[in-house]
Amino acid sequence: xxxxxASPADAAQAAKSASHILATLSAEAxxxxxxxxxxxxxxxxxxxxxANARDLELARQAAADGKLSQSLVARLDLGKKGKxxxxxxxxxxxxxxxxxxxxxxxxxxxxxxxELERVTCPIGVLLIIFEARPExxxxxxxxxxxxxxxxxxxxxxxxxESFVAISRVISAALDxxxxxxxxxxxxxxxxxxxxxxxxxRYIDLVIPRGSSDLVRxxxxxxxxxxxxxxxxxCALYLDPSADPALAAEVVVDSKTNYPAACNSLETLLVxxxxxxxxxxxxxxxxxxxxxxxxxxxxxxxxxxxxxGLKLVDATDADYRTEFLNLTLAVKTVAxxxxxxxxxxxxxxxxxxxxxxxxAQQAERFMAGVDSSGVYWNASTRFADGTRYGFGTExxxxxxxxxxxxxxxxxxxxxxxxxxRGHGQVSATYGEGEGKKRYLHERLPLEH
Amino acid sequence: xxxxxASPADAAQAAKSASHILATLSAEAxxxxxxxxxxxxxxxxxxxxxANARDLELARQAAADGKLSQSLVARLDLGKKGKxxxxxxxxxxxxxxxxxxxxxxxxxxxxxxxELERVTCPIGVLLIIFEARPExxxxxxxxxxxxxxxxxxxxxxxxxESFVAISRVISAALDxxxxxxxxxxxxxxxxxxxxxxxxxRYIDLVIPRGSSDLVRxxxxxxxxxxxxxxxxxCALYLDPSADPALAAEVVVDSKTNYPAACNSLETLLVxxxxxxxxxxxxxxxxxxxxxxxxxxxxxxxxxxxxxGLKLVDATDADYRTEFLNLTLAVKTVAxxxxxxxxxxxxxxxxxxxxxxxxAQQAERFMAGVDSSGVYWNASTRFADGTRYGFGTExxxxxxxxxxxxxxxxxxxxxxxxxxRGHGQVSATYGEGEGKKRYLHERLPLEH
Numbered sequence: 065x066x067x068x069x070a071s072p073a074d075a076a077q078a079a080k081s082a083s084h085i086l087a088t089l090s091a092e093a094x095x096x097x098x099x100x101x102x103x104x105x106x107x108x109x110x111x112x113x114x115a116n117a118r119d120l121e122l123a124r125q126a127a128a129d130g131k132l133s134q135s136l137v138a139r140l141d142l143g144k145k146g147k148x149x150x151x152x153x154x155x156x157x158x159x160x161x162x163x164x165x166x167x168x169x170x171x172x173x174x175x176x177x178x179e180l181e182r183v184t185c186p187i188g189v190l191l192i193i194f195e196a197r198p199e200x201x202x203x204x205x206x207x208x209x210x211x212x213x214x215x216x217x218x219x220x221x222x223x224x225e226s227f228v229a230i231s232r233v234i235s236a237a238l239d240x241x242x243x244x245x246x247x248x249x250x251x252x253x254x255x256x257x258x259x260x261x262x263x264x265r266y267i268d269l270v271i272p273r274g275s276s277d278l279v280r281x282x283x284x285x286x287x288x289x290x291x292x293x294x295x296x297x298c299a300l301y302l303d304p305s306a307d308p309a310l311a312a313e314v315v316v317d318s319k320t321n322y323p324a325a326c327n328s329l330e331t332l333l334v335x336x337x338x339x340x341x342x343x344x345x346x347x348x349x350x351x352x353x354x355x356x357x358x359x360x361x362x363x364x365x366x367x368x369x370x371x372g373l374k375l376v377d378a379t380d381a382d383y384r385t386e387f388l389n390l391t392l393a394v395k396t397v398a399x400x401x402x403x404x405x406x407x408x409x410x411x412x413x414x415x416x417x418x419x420x421x422x423a424q425q426a427e428r429f430m431a432g433v434d435s436s437g438v439y440w441n442a443s444t445r446f447a448d449g450t451r452y453g454f455g456t457e458x459x460x461x462x463x464x465x466x467x468x469x470x471x472x473x474x475x476x477x478x479x480x481x482x483x484r485g486h487g488q489v490s491a492t493y494g495e496g497e498g499k500k501r502y503l504h505e506r507l508p509l510e511h
Numbered sequence: 512x513x514x515x516x517a518s519p520a521d522a523a524q525a526a527k528s529a530s531h532i533l534a535t536l537s538a539e540a541x542x543x544x545x546x547x548x549x550x551x552x553x554x555x556x557x558x559x560x561x562a563n564a565r566d567l568e569l570a571r572q573a574a575a576d577g578k579l580s581q582s583l584v585a586r587l588d589l590g591k592k593g594k595x596x597x598x599x600x601x602x603x604x605x606x607x608x609x610x611x612x613x614x615x616x617x618x619x620x621x622x623x624x625x626e627l628e629r630v631t632c633p634i635g636v637l638l639i640i641f642e643a644r645p646e647x648x649x650x651x652x653x654x655x656x657x658x659x660x661x662x663x664x665x666x667x668x669x670x671x672e673s674f675v676a677i678s679r680v681i682s683a684a685l686d687x688x689x690x691x692x693x694x695x696x697x698x699x700x701x702x703x704x705x706x707x708x709x710x711x712r713y714i715d716l717v718i719p720r721g722s723s724d725l726v727r728x729x730x731x732x733x734x735x736x737x738x739x740x741x742x743x744x745c746a747l748y749l750d751p752s753a754d755p756a757l758a759a760e761v762v763v764d765s766k767t768n769y770p771a772a773c774n775s776l777e778t779l780l781v782x783x784x785x786x787x788x789x790x791x792x793x794x795x796x797x798x799x800x801x802x803x804x805x806x807x808x809x810x811x812x813x814x815x816x817x818x819g820l821k822l823v824d825a826t827d828a829d830y831r832t833e834f835l836n837l838t839l840a841v842k843t844v845a846x847x848x849x850x851x852x853x854x855x856x857x858x859x860x861x862x863x864x865x866x867x868x869x870a871q872q873a874e875r876f877m878a879g880v881d882s883s884g885v886y887w888n889a890s891t892r893f894a895d896g897t898r899y900g901f902g903t904e905x906x907x908x909x910x911x912x913x914x915x916x917x918x919x920x921x922x923x924x925x926x927x928x929x930x931r932g933h934g935q936v937s938a939t940y941g942e943g944e945g946k947k948r949y950l951h952e953r954l955p956l957e958h
Contacts, residue, residue, distance in 0.1 A: 084855050088878045172900050178889060180899055187911045188881065268911040289736065289912050310934035317936030408531050430929050431535045434635065442625060442932030451937070452627055452928070453619050453951035464634045464715040465736050466913040469928045481899070481916045482877050485889030487757035489764030490898070504900035 066235060068249050072259040075216060075249050076266035079189045082246035083214035087186050089242055091163040097209050097241040098159035104237030105202060105230065106152055115229035116142040116198060123222050132222070139196045140222055151199040154456075158206040161455045164473045165212050171507035175493075175500065177486040179507070184477045186212040188268040191260055193218045193282060195274035198226035204273075205234055205248050207458060211476040214247045216267065218257060220274075228252065261286035269476075271459055276386075291471060293462040295412035296326025297386045298444045301403035301429065302346070303420035304337040310441060311342050311419050312349035317443040318417065320353040324388045326460060327415050327437075327447040331383055331393045333403045339366035339396060347373055355390045358382045362396040383410050400425050404432040411435060413462045415447040415469075436462060436469035513682060513692050519706040522663060522696050523713035526636045529693035530661035534633050536689050538610040544656050544688040545606035551684035552649060552677065553599055562676035563589040563645060570669050579669070586643045587669060598646040601903075605653040608902045611920045612659050618954035622940075622947065624933040626954070631924045633659040635715040638707055640665045640729060642721035645673035651720075652681055652695050654905060658923040661694045663714065665704060667721075675699065708733035716923075718906055723833075738918060740909040742859040743773025744833045745891045748850035748876065749793065750867035751784040757888060758789050758866050759796035764890040765864065767800040771835045773907060774862050774884075774894035778830055778840045780850045786813035786843060794820055802837045805829045809843040830857050847872050851879040858882060860909045862894040862916075883909060883916035 068075045086094075105112070123140050126132035142148055170182035190213050194200045201217055208215035219227045231250040239245065251260070261270065261282065270290045272282040279294040300318060302311060318329035334343050343366055347357060351373045358378040359367065367373055382393040383406075397403045400418070407416050415437035418429040430438040437447045447470060449457025454472030461467045467475035493500050517525070533541075552559070570587050573579035589595055617629035637660050641647045648664055655662035666674045678697040685692065698707070708717065708729065717737045719729040726741040747765060749758060765776035781790050790813055794804060798820045805825040806814065814820055829840040830853075844850045847865070854863050862884035865876040877885040884894045894917060896904025901919030908914045914922035940947045 084851070084879060084881055087881070088875075174893070174898065174900065178893075283734075287730075287734065307934065313936055314934055317938050321937050404531070426931070428535075430927075432531060434531055434534070435927065437928045437930065439930040440932065441934050442930050443936045445937035446621070446625075446930055446932075446935075447928075451621065451940070451949060453621065453949065464925055466925075468925050478911055478913075478915050480877075480882065481884045481894075483884065483886040483889050483893055484873070485887065487754065487761055487888050488893075489760055489890045490768050490892035491764050493898070502898060502900065 066245050066249050068251055069253060072251065072253075072256045073263060073266075075251060076189065076260065076263045078246040079214040079216050079249055080266045082244040083186065083188050085244045086209075086212050086214055086247045087165075089212065091165065093242040094209050094212060095159050097238055097243040098155055098206055100237040100241050101202070101205065101209075101234050102152055102155040102159075104233050105155070108229075108233040109148060112226065112229045112233065113143050113148070115225040116140070119198070119223055119225045126222075136196050136222065140198065140226075142198050142226060147199060151202050154199075154203050155206045158203075158210050158456055161210065161473060164210070164477050168509045169479060171509055173503050173505040173507055174483075175488060175503055178488045179484050181482045181484070182479050183482055184479050187476055187478050188213065189266055190215045190476070191218070191267045191270045191288070192216070193257060193270065193272045193274070193278065195220040195278065196222050198223045198230065200273060201227055201230050201250065202234070207456065207473065207476065208248060209243055211473050213476055216249050216251060216260065218251045218260065221254070224252060258285060261288065264288045273459065289463075289466070291461050291463065291467060291475065292459050293326060293412065293414060295386050295462075296328070296414045296460075297330050297384070297410070297412040298327060298415045298417070299331040299333055299403075299407045299411055300329050300417040300419065300444065301333040301397070301400065301407075302335060302338050302342055303400065303418060303422060303425055304335050304341060305421040305425070306338070306342060306419040306441075307421060308342055308345050312346050314417070314419055314441065314443050315346050316349050316353055318445055319350060319355055319392055320390065321443070321445045323390055325445070327444050328388070329392065329444055330386055331395065331410070333395050333397050333406060334363055335403075336362065336396050336398060339363060343367065343394075344370045350392065353390070355392055357392055357394050359394045360396055363394045386412070400429055401432070404429060408432075408434050414460070415439065415444045417442065417444050436460070513696050516700055519698065519700075519703045520710060520713075522698060523636065523707070523710045525693040526661040526663050526696055527713045529691040530633065530635050532691045533656075533659050533661055533694045534612075536659065538612065540689040541656050541659060542606050544685055544690040545602055545653055547684040547688050548649070548652065548656075548681050549599055549602040549606075551680050552602070555676075555680040556595060559673065559676045559680065560590050560595070562672040563587070566645070566670055566672045573669075583643050583669065587645065587673075589645050589673060594646060598649050601646075601650050602653045605650075605657050605903055608657065608920060611657070611924050615956050616926060618956055620950050620952040620954055621930075622935060622950055625935045626931050628929045628931070629926050630929055631926050634923055634925050635660065636713055637662045637923070638665070638714045638717045638735070639663070640704060640717065640719045640721070640725065642667040642725065643669050645670045645677065647720060648674055648677050648697065649681070654903065654920065654923065655695060656690055658920050660923055663696050663698060663707065665698045665707060668701065671699060705732060708735065711735045720906065736910075736913070738908050738910065738914060738922065739906050740773060740859065740861060742833050742909075743775070743861045743907075744777050744831070744857070744859040745774060745862045745864070746778040746780055746850075746854045746858055747776050747864040747866065747891065748780040748844070748847065748854075749782060749785050749789055750847065750865060750869060750872055751782050751788060752868040752872070753785070753789060753866035753888075754868060755789055755792050759793050761864070761866055761888065761890050762793050763796050763800055765892055766797060766802055766839055767837065768890070768892045770837055772892070774891050775835070776839065776891055777833055778842065778857070780842050780844050780853060781810055782850075783809065783843050783845060786810060790814065790841075791817045797839065800837070802839055804839055804841050806841045807843055810841045833859070847876055848879075851876060855879075855881050861907070862886065862891045864889065864891050883907070
C-alpha cells in the first residue's frame with residue numbers, strides 16, 4: 065500500500081501496472097498478505113486509535129460549531145466498543161473466503177487439441193470513494209487483495225489522520241509480501257475526485273461507499289462504470305390472500321427494523337379487496353412502532369375508524385420518496401398487474417415484495433417486477449450480501465449489467481478466454497469442401 | 512415491431528414498458544414470434560429486394576459522385592447471392608438456441624422455508640446503432656426477442672428503404688404474436704442519436720455495430736453502458752522454443768486470413784534468441800502473402816540477408832496502430848515478461864497469442880496478459896462467437912465488466928434474486944442471544 069501525493073494520473077497508471085502483477089499472484093500469496101495486514105493492524109492498535117482520537121477531536125469541535133453532524137462523528141469513532149476488533153476479524157473473514165480468481169466457468173473442445181476455457185480474473189483497478197468510516201479502508205484493502213484487484217482509495221477528509229495511520233501500517237506490512245506496493249493506494253490530496261473520475265484509461269470500476277448524494281454525484285461525473293445504488297425505494301404489495309399475522313410482521317420488519325437502510329420499505333401497495341380485511345391490522349402494527357402513513361383516499365377511508373393511527377394525505381411525490389424514516393406511503397391498486405406497473409415506474413429496482421398465499425400471483429409478481437430482488441412473503445431487509453451468504457458485501461447494485469443486488473467478491477471479477485492449441489489456424493475450418501467443422505464439445509469444468 | 516416517428520424519449524419509454532411484458536413471455540411465445548418473423552420475411556422477399564434496389568440505386572449514384580465508398584455499396588446489397596437466405600437462416604438459428612431466460616445460477620437455503628434463487632433475466636432495453644448492412648435489422652430483432660430484451664434500432668440512412676420494408680414485414684408478423692409491438696422499434700428520424708444516447712433512464716445498454724469510429728463516438732457520447740470494442744490491436748509473441756513450421760502457419764493465418772478483421776494480428780513480438788532461428792522463416796512466409804514488415808533495428812538486422820522481404824523501419828506509432836491491411840509491426844523483446852508488459856501497455860485488450868513449446872512460458876503469458884482472449888499456439892482469428900460455439904455473436908467486447916470477448920446471447924442477460932419465504936423477518940436473525948443463525952446451505956441448481 066502506498067500513501068501517495070502523486071498526481072491522480074500517475075497514481076492510477078502505477079495502480080494499473082501493479083494490477084497486472086497482482087493478477088498473477090497465487091491465492092496463497094494473496095492470503096498471506098491479508099494475514100500480514102491483520103497482524104500489523106492488531107499490533108498497531110494504540111497508534112491507530114491515537115490518530116483516530118485526533119480526527120475525533122477536530123470532528124467534535126466541528127460538530128459543536130454546527131459544521132458537522134453528530135452521526136458523522138459517531139461513524140468516525142474507531143474506539144467504539146468492538147469496532148476495531150470487527151475490522152480485524154473482517155480481514156480474516158475475507159481471507160478465508162473461497163478464492164474467486166481462476167475459476168473455470170466454461171470449457172469447450174473446439175477441435176482435437178484446441179480447447180477453450182473461460183476463467184475468472186480480476187477486473188483491474190478499482191476506485192473506491194468513501195466518506196467518514198475509517199474502518200472501510202482496511203475492509204476495502206482486504207477485498208481488493210483477495211480479489212487480486214488494485215485499488216485507489218479516496219476517503220473523506222474528516223478521517224484523514226486515521227486513514228494515514230492505518231495506511232502506513234498496512235503499507236509496512238505489505239512491503240514484506242508479494243503484493244506490489246502500488247496495488248493499494250490511498251490518495252490524500254484534496255479535490256482530486258473529478259480528476260480520478262476522468263481516468264477511464266486506467267480505472268475500470270468506481271465504487272462509491274456513502275450517501276446517495278455521493279453515489280449520484282459520482283454516477284453523473286464519470287464514464288467509468290459505477291457499482292452501487294443511489295436509491296432504495298422498496299415497495300411491498302399486499303394481496304387479499306395474505307395471512308394477516310404474517311402481513312403485519314413482514315411489513316413492520318421491512319419498515320421499522322432499520323428505517324435508514326436502503327432495503328427498508330417505503331411504499332405499501334394494497335389490493336382494494338384487502339383494504340378492509342388486512343390493512344387495518346397492518347396499520348395498527350405500524351402505528352405501534354410510531355410509523356406515519358401517507359395514504360391515498362381509498363386507503364385513508366379504510367383506516368378512518370382504526371384508533372391510534374397517524375394518517376396524512378399522500379401526494380404524488382410520496383410515491384417517489386425514499387423516506388429513510390418512520391414514514392410509509394400507502395396506495396390502493398386493483399391487482400397484481402397494477403402493483404407491478406407501479407413498482408416498475410416508481411421504484412428504484414432495488415428490492416420489492418409480494419405478500420400472498422397464492423403461488424401464481426407470487427410468481428407473476430416475481431417475473432414482472434424489474435428489480436434486483438423480488439420477494440415472496442419475506443422482509444425486504446434480507447437484501448444484503450451477508451444475509452445472502454456471500455461472506456462479504458461490496459455494495460448493493462441497481463445496475464442492469466455486470467452485478468445486480470447485493471454484490472460479493474464475484475462482483476469484482478470478470479473473465480478471460482484461454483485457448484490452448486497445437487498450431488491450429490482459422491483457414492482450416494469452415495462450411496466449404498475440404499474444410500474441417502468445429503466440434504464445440506462441452507467439457508466438464510474440472511480436469 | 513413499430514416504425515416510429517415518435518420522439519426518442521417517447522420511443523424509449525414505450526420500449527421500456529414493452530420490455531417488462533416481453534420479460535414475462537414464455538420461451539415458446541418468443542420462439543413462435545421468431546418463426547412468424549422468418550416466415551413473413553421469406554414471403555416478402557421480392558418486396559424487400561425491390562426496396563433494397565432503390566437504396567442501391569441511390570448509393571451507386573452517390574458512389575459514382577465520389578460521396579460513398581464502393582465497399583459500402585457492396586455491404587448494402589441484400590440481393591447478393593446467399594445473403595437473403597443467410598438472413599432467414601440466422602433467425603431460425605437464433606430461435607433454436609437454448610433459452611437464455613430463467614436459468615437458475617445459484618440456490619441457497621437461508622433458513623428452513625426461506626430459499627434464495629438467482630435467475631437469469633433480460634437486461635431491459637437495448638439501443639442498437641448500426642451502419643449500412645440491412646440484414647442486421649433482422650438479426651438484431653431475432654437476438655432481442657430470443658433474449659426477451661426490447662430493442663431500439665437506429666440504422667444508417669443509406670439503407671432506409673430496405674430497413675423500412677423489412678421493419679413493416681416484421682411488424683405485421685409480430686402483430687399476430689404475444690410480443691408487444693413497441694418491443695422492437697425502428698427509429699427513422701434523422702439526427703436522433705445524441706438524443707437516444709442521453710436516455711439512460713430508459714435504455715440499459717448500447718450496442719454499436721459498425722466502424723471503430725462509430726464505436727468510439729458512441730462510447731464518448733453516453734453514460735449508458737456500451738458493449739463493443741473500438742480497436743482490435745492483437746499481438747503475438749514468438750518464443751525461441753516455438754516449432755518453426757507452426758510459427759509460420761499461425762502468424763500467416765493471424766495476419767492474412769482476413770486483414771480487416773478486429774481479431775487479425777497487428778504486432779509481432781520476437782524473443783531476441785528467436786531473431787535468427789525463427790523470424791526469417793516467419794518473415795518469408797508473410798512476404799509470400801504480400802505482408803510488409805515494419806521492423807525495429809534488431810529484427811531488421813536479423814532479416815537483412817533474407818531475400819524477397821518488404822522491410823520498413825518501424826516508428827513508435829506502428830506499435831499502437833491497427834493497420835487492418837497487409838502491414839505488420841515487428842519488435843524484439845528480451846523475454847515473456849517484456850512481451851506481456853508491451854501488450855498490456857500498447858494493446859487493446861482484445862486477443863493476444865504466445866507461440867511456444869514451453870508450457871510454463873505459455874501459462875505465464877496467459878495469466879499476465881490482460882486481454883479478453885489469451886492464446887497458446889493458435890491463430891488470433893479464432894476470437895469469434897460462432898467459432899467459440901456460442902451459436903451467434905452480439906459483438907466482441909473489450910470492456911472490463913459484464914461481458915468480455917466474443918459475446919453471445921448470455922451477454923444480453925442479467926439476473927435477479929428471487930426470495931421465497933413464509934413470513935420470515937430480519938429481526939429474528941443475528942449473532943445475539945435468542946437470535947437464529949442463517950443456514951446458508953448451497954442447494955442443487957435443479958429442483
